[in-house]
Amino acid sequence: MSLKQRVLNTMKSRETESDFELYVTRTPGYLWALFFRALHIHPIAVTLLSIVIGTASGFFFWKDDLRWNIVGMLLLIWANWYDCADGQLARMTGKKTLIGRILDGFAGDVWFFSIYVFLTLRLTPQWGIWIWLLCAWAGFHCHAQQCAIADYYRNVHLWFLFGDEGSELATSKQERQEMQSMKWHSTQWFHKLYLFFYIHYTERQERQCPAFQSFYARLRLCYPTDIPADLRERFLQQSRPLMKYTNILTFDTRVAVLFISLLVGQPWIYPVFECTVLEALRFYTIRRHEAFCRTFEQELA
DSSP, X not given: OOHHXXXXXXXXXXXXXXXXXXXXXXXXXXXXXXXXXXXXXXXHHHHHHHHHHHHHHHHTTSSSOHHHHHHHHHHHHHHHHXXXXXXXXXXXXXXXXXXXXXXXXXXXXXXXXXXHHHHHHHHHHHHTHHHHHHHHIIIIIIXXXXXXXXXXXXXXXXXXXXXXXXXXXXXXHHHHHHHHTSOTTSTTHHHHHHHHHHHHHHHHHHHTOHHHHHHHHHHHHHOSSOOOHHHHHHHHHHHHHHHHHHHHHSSHHHHHHHHHHHHTTOTTHHHHHIIIIIHHHHHHHHHHHHHHHHHHHHHHX
């Protein structure tokens, strides 16, 4: 079996990954996963390493020194490889845990919090309080909303492609019912705590796409066990073109712009890009997705 095929076997779906991710991110991540498996290192340890390395990268963006900035870029690339490796390693070894899933989702947030803080400190002498307001809006609102909807639409696509077993798609109502069925004074307390916070994340995703929520609810009502193959494929045909936008809204494109802004010595470009170009793309992607969801719901009426 070729290296490419082995990498593909560790991915959730080729349809939700770009060629850039396959060759530049997933393949190095897979090679690191093989290395960690040979050393019998647990996926959680790899995740923790990615958090440390990614957080450290932000520090090297503080100084207006290209040599420092390049070190930060390399650290962020390294952290992203480990972020890919931990999931691939977990699938290879079967060592999938709730805490590993939590830390994996937490990692990118910690990296970018560090990056925003140090970019803001760097730009404060020139921008004053305005750079704090800009980066707070870019990070806590724009970045968070963009990544949330991109993650959600990927899971929607995977659900139509593979069903419940191949996707992490769940409604906040389902998660709340699961949480309420658990007891705080039991061994389930940690899972219950996780769901308590994760419900709010899911609700934030759902609020961005009300037409899909209405369509999905009617779809499950009409077809509680199995969706017709024709409907499934027609939905996927509409969803596939949007997967490239979900890739842009997550890691690769925003990091490319971050690196370019640092190389030209104008790091303010990065938060402005998130607040303008990526926000426009988020609205466009949602508008496209909501439009065909309304059409499909009308078919079921």
